Amino acid sequence: MTAEPVAELRRVRTERLRWHSRRAFLENDLVLQRFWQKQPEVLEETQAALLERLLVLEDHDLWELLSGRRAADDPAVQGLVELLRQPAVQ
């Protein structure tokens, strides 16, 4: 595969994740919006893969993680959760 289609695939993956960050309730929307405001135009691949795992969660379960009530089982996913929660732990 040439470089251009790969770049396009990465862009589409990012845009899909941006849309999947539209959630059922406001708390999750706001935390994810804050995250996106600090990201480059196209997400780095590892980051995108971790975000995909978070965004497939049901909204109540996602909020349990984002509000710190529960920790993710996978340390890598929890790492992203910590990043999302960053203004909270400053």
Next chain:
Amino acid sequence: MSAKVTVRKFDAVIVGAGGAGLRAAIQLSEAGLKTAVITKVFPTRSHTVAAQGGVAASLGNSEEDHWHWHMYDTVKGSDWLGDQDAIEFMCRKANECVIELEHYGMPFDRTDNGRIYQRPFGGHMSNFGEKPVRRSCAAADRTGHAMLHAMYQRNVKANTQFFVEWMALDLIRDAEGEVLGVTAMEMETGEIYAFHSKATIFATGGAGRIYYSSTNAFINTGDGVGMAARAGIPLEDMEFWQFHPTGVAGAGVLITEGVRGEGGILRNANKERFMERYAPNAKDLASRDVVSRAMVTEINEGRGCGPNKDFVYLDITHLDPATIMKRLPGIHEIGIQFAGVDCLREMLPVVPTCHYQMGGIPTNYHGQVVVPGKRTQNEIVPGFFAAGECACASVHGANRLGTNSLLDLLVFGKSAGETAVDELKKSPKSHKELPADAFDRTLARLNRLDTQKDGSNVHESRLDMQRSMQKHAGVFRFDKLLKEGVQKILEVQKDVEKTEIKDKSKVFNTARIEALELDNLIEVAVATMVSAEARKESRGAHVRDDAPDTPERPNGRDDANWLKHSLWYKEGNRLDYKSVNLRPLSVDTIALKTRAY
């Protein structure tokens, strides 16, 4: 953008996969009709998930209850603006709809003897307003979420075809006014389709995002309401929005009334406990409307807090930290995440926050969209139905009771589906031919967006709209501000008509989606501002400073002149009115009286 539009045919198309859309789809698919559901997000990510309180039904599992008492409470809650035929219908259908949901597998909380557990909720009383009654059926604090799951499964079983991550763009009507489906965009490809149908049901939820401070999720952009307005359907009672007094300023996240219940105090810029002046006895625990009004008065009179003096503080720093963490576990995290404040040591910034849209697309209790015509004020628009928050049946009138929103979407989702099935079975017909201009509006909008030069920024225009709505048509309204607000929102509308997007790509172009959503939001915003400016009384959630409480007009309500529904038309930005239906289906009218709790 190519002008190619692929046409797909269905018996019925439903726009929106929250509670109302899923309930309607069950009815249609189980009747064997080919049914499509178009939804921007996966069904179980719809905003219905946020509903925690429960669903009202007079099952009487814990104590004596009756649908007639529920009806009385709903009429009173609506400040007599609700249509009493629709309210009787909803309250009588409640038990059937809740039990059906139980049979779909909804995990309701149970009593010891295995019946659905019911808890009390504000405004729900027994024996025509005598004392609180246990009427709300819930599934822990995840009622909406559990409801969506139960109904989604049922739809999968019934072969409903879901079009997930598709956005409906415009209603298709022919020269006779009959609705023949919608145009829609598949987000993954950016391609445009037409869903050609015999019945079209809108269940797109509310448009709470028109306000700067809103508890609504970002998806709540009033898509169905905007589409209906563009297609010439009037919008009913759009001046009525329910506000919650304490949303986190700048974020909108709700802070439960329990915080004031535990001793939280509202303070202005001078740190004064201002509620002592407005409600000397109840103080910070006065009713929602009294508290909201006091907060807005403080802000308007220059005693707001922060650099823009546009919020007040909620102070719990005097409470024992252990009590806060035990009784109000979520509040500390909300303060940190959304206000950047540790509420154990600092005060929380709060403002009255938009929560629920009472008005919407006018329907009768069969879920059919109705508009004034040559013969009556409620002529059916053939082929068009609406249910849930986007619709105005009208059961909530000027204010909605808690737990009646989930009931509304169950009852009227089912009713719209049932009526559509009856019509299609009664007179089987082939698809009526699409008019030659069926896609023109959609293609013109997309083309305009793709070719706009030197246009306005979507984000900035949306913010302008939200700030204007918050300032000029908030929870407490003033004639001068409303008049200025009408001018302001019409200016914002001009900006929205020339939004420009830099990214013209087709695949998952969120910038394009947000611009198209703003086209819908602005219709709702204009309708709200214009309807609110015109209604010169206070009723339910519409409270005006210049409609004072007098013996002739208790609470500022003016039945002689304003016991009527507003209808706003996009064309000509004009208002019309229609009478409230005070005649229930089988019982006596619940007579007008002062609304007092």
